[in-house]
Amino acid sequence: MTREITLSQAVNEAIAEEMRRDETVILVGEDVAEAGTPFKVLSGLVEEFGTDRVIDTPIAEPGFMGIAVGAAMTGLRPIVDLMFGDFLYLVMDQLCNQAAKTHYMSGGKLNVPLVLRTNLGATRRSAAQHSQSLHALVAHIPGLKVAMPSSAYEAKGLLKAAIRDDNPVVIFEDKLMYQDKAPVPEEEYLLPLGEAAILREGLEVTLIGTSSMRQVCEKAAEILEADGISAEVVDPRTLVPLDEGTILGSVRKTSRAIVVDEGHQNFGVTAEIAARISEKAFYHLDAPVIRMGAMDVPVPFSPALEDLTVPTPEAVAANARALVRGVPVHAL
Amino acid sequence: MPRDKKANAEAYLRMYRQMVRIRAFEDNANQLYLNAKMPGLTHMYSGQEAVAVGICEALTDEDRITSTHRGHGHCLAKGAELKLMFCELLGKEEGYCRGKGGSMHIADQAHGNLGANAIVGGSAGIATGAALSAKRLGRNYVTVCFFGDGATAQGLWYEVMNMAALWKLPVIYACENNGYSEYTPTDEVVAGSLTARAEAFAIEAHQVDGQDVLAVNKCATELAERCRRGEGPFFIELETYRYHGHHVGDINRDYYRSKEEEARWKADRDPIINFGRWLLSEGVATKEELAAIGSEIGDEAAAAVEYALAAPYPDAIEVDMHVFKGVEHALPYMSGARQ
């Protein structure tokens, strides 16, 4: 049986189910208890699990991140709530120097089973320090797994898998998608980390979209369909591990690829995926792989500027049309 | 009226006026939000006016401040114009940051405001650095670092307090304790006392009623003067209260703060009403004069809103400007185009 629930409810259910199943799972972060976070994603959890397991912290991100790392090394399985992805900069040392490296540095003897839940996404008119999409920063660090759910269904399945994972996993939810509904099974399910999904089959171009950019790609595919162009849409679901098999399989079929992601384009996720396609499917390509990331500027506040910085379905479709029609890339 | 009060009448009325301006600004900003005319969310300063005004009245345009997400009051108290602030809140080109910063990043160099900050506690380093500049460059300005009670949980503040104390920097850390950080009462997230934390670094600490503009101003004036004589740094904890929710969208807040508590603060400890009463009782102003200030500022604010609503947005070409100093457009520059 499936029913439609919001991404927010999906996250809430995943956490509640895992906390019921395993009492070493705890929740840590600012205003996670009574307030249920500013996005109200965690509402109701403190009522069920109490303040011993749903723990409100002071506004001390490096501190509670460090405590979570230590707790994870010694028997608990913390889920850390980082209110905005922009605050990753505050926790980078604990996350990247401590959590990511502990298993390796201890020769496999220690491990850090924790989940860092945070968010990404611009166009909320929140300006440069509350709108960033910083997943590339952590995907760069060996030892961290990185998940990018693009729907309520993925959010629940990936989060449950992350909580059961014995490694640090960082999950980025798009804060604009919390109220988006999708069909989610009532029965328990997990989505393994490292399995991409083909969301729409097509023949002429592969659109690879992470997180909310999956929706941008799906809308672009509809626009293209009206133009008589057949686009395939692939959602990687996780960046680390990255399901190269599914991505390359699709590109070998379509011979063209556009990678769309909301992180900055320079030195980013789109670059990494495009490079792997170019290396590993070069002889199947009919055109260069196109990267479409967020514009390489701090996110501006003004609506008149902010909307220019994020890929749109129209822009993706325009690039796809050019690729399929053989317009040279420098003319894009 | 004693002579010093008469001599100070001008300053008193300026402080009254500034508090009224801040309240009027916030009431209009809140209305813009409710009417869906403002992009995003904003944090109201209403209720805390005496803190910003009492402190900034003790400062000159040369003196610096750093501000917070709840920063409109600091910005106005330091001398900003209503019109340009509304333009910034609405993302218009004429705004203080050309629409690029918005409510949480307004900065006003002409009056020494180094900027609001959307990272809680994020400006502690900046304020302390500005104080280091003052000392190294032989300038006699003071820097005031405004922050909330919630920001005292950030480690950065302790690191910079240590250095400020070691290096005797002319900085005043002004903590506005409004009883809450977001949806959490302060006593649930602060262990021990805040003044003791500053004192642990041998920084002189004061506690002041943040609803009493004269008390705030007296303390700030003394500490600013002592900073100029090389006796800084200092810490002030100001007890105050925010009237609105954490941000304009935080409307149903009974679960963390009672309506009775809000009503009590507004009735008993409103900084504008109480100071107005004092001005009347001391004969500094008449009822009519205070009412005239209120309506004049009301008109000024309404005109500023009208102006900002009609003002143009920045041109699309600005989107990659101001990324690097000395580079007109960042995108071609980052791809190797020669300047």
Ligand SMILES: Cc1ncc(C[n+]2csc(CCOP(=O)(O)OP(=O)(O)O)c2C)c(N)n1
């Ligand atoms: C580093 C960081 N963590 C969390 C937040 C989210 N946040 C914004 S304001 C706020 C509460 C701040 O409380 P306080 O310092 O007391 O200031 P007040 O809002 O009461 O003026 C929080 C948690 C943030 N902006 N930055």
Ligand SMILES: [Mg+2]
């Ligand atoms: Mg506070």
